[in-house]
Amino acid sequence: MKHTVCPQGFLVIHRGTTTIAIRETYCNDLLQQGIENPEKLMQGCQSNHTALLGRGVTPVIPIQARNREKMVIRKCRRGGLLRFFIPDVYWGERRLFKELRVATDAFNSGIPTAPILAAVTERVAGPFYKAYLISSELPSAAHLPAVFAAVAMNAGREGFCRKRKLLAKVAQAIRLMHDRGFFHGDLNLKNILIDTHHEDRVYILDWDKSRHKKHLNHTERSRNVLRFCRSMMKLREQGLAVTERDQLFFLRAYWGDNKQLMKRLRKDYMRMKLSVSARKIRWKIEKLFDRKKQ
Structure with a gap:
């Protein structure tokens, strides 16, 4: 892909079947370390330090030319049932670089997220490629299910208030x-x-399929927060200690005391609960495939 559009402050480099979009201020340091071959870089990492991200654990790699700075290399992987058949091969490179643009826009807009240092695609055959996103490490950060699991070990009022x-x-x-x-x-x-x-520091990651516009309407906001609630339901099926009251508390914390909005949202929430019944079948199939892989 010879016309990759990247955010301001990034350079695009083509090396054979590999395309790299890299932050200018990190360009020489990361290229010297071999960022054009992320898989090799991850395999050669001697550190036992890992980061728990959305779809798995990935090594945290020191940036050799920068004292105390580390990077996380996230290999892009599919979700849903498709991940069991073609887990890490995608069609067309635009998707990764669109994610890079949205993630960088979010960071520059003051959204709490990890700054992206580079994006790398390796063409497998024709339009098919593998993708990697390299970001700065967020020290001492853990994803929300892991934090909730730790909170659940502290039963009683203190654990409830913390959650x-x-x-x-x-x-x-x-x-x-x-x-x-x-x-x-x-x-x-x-x-x-x-x-x-x-724990007052919250970060939002993984901007794949996200978009940025001037204004989000109520329907778009509602879809997003209900998607978050649905993920609570899914993880509750897997044993995570979250309740329906936790979901309703989250919705009230998001929407505030606007009774009209909450009334409408409750209706949306009930419709979502009905749709989850059908999704549970898919979740069980995914769980079965996961067990076979182990």
């Missing part, structure tokens, strides 16, 4: 994202990171 405080902070971060015109393409618990040393 509600986390949900309120997450609702606040999502509201900020929407107020600044960002619709998240896969808003779920695993794409929300919490700084475990400072």
Whole structure:
């Protein structure tokens, strides 16, 4: 792809079947370290330090030319049932570079997210490619299900209040994202990171299929927050300690005290619950495939 459009401050480099979009200020440092071959870089990493991200664990790699700075290389993987057949091969390169643009716009707009350092595609055959997104490490961050699991070990009033405080902070971060015109393409618990040393710091990750516009209407906002609630239901099926009341608390924290909006949203919420019944069949099939892979 010879006409890759990238955000301001990034360079595009073509090397054979590999295309790299790289932040100018990190260009020499990352190229010297071999960023054009992310798979080799990950395999050669001697660190036992890993980051728990949306669809798995990935190594955290020190940036050799920068003291104490580290990067996380996320290999793009499919979700849903398709991941069991073609887990990491995509068609057309525009999708990754669109994610790079939206993620960078979000960071520049003050949305709490990890700054992207580079995006790399490796052409497999014809229009088919594998993709990698390289971002700065968020030290001491863990995704929301892991934090909720830790909270559940602390039964009683303290654990309850801590979980509600986390949900309120997450609702606040999502509201900020929407107020600044960002619709998240896969808003779920695993794409929300919490700084475990400072739990008031919430980060939103994985901007694949997301978009940025001047204004989000009520319907777009509602779709996004209900998508987040649906992910709570899915993880509850897998044993995560979240309840229906937690979901309703999250919705109230997002929408505030607007009774008209909450009345409409409750209707949307009930329709979503009905649709989840059909989705549970798919979730069970995915769980069965996951067990076979283990």
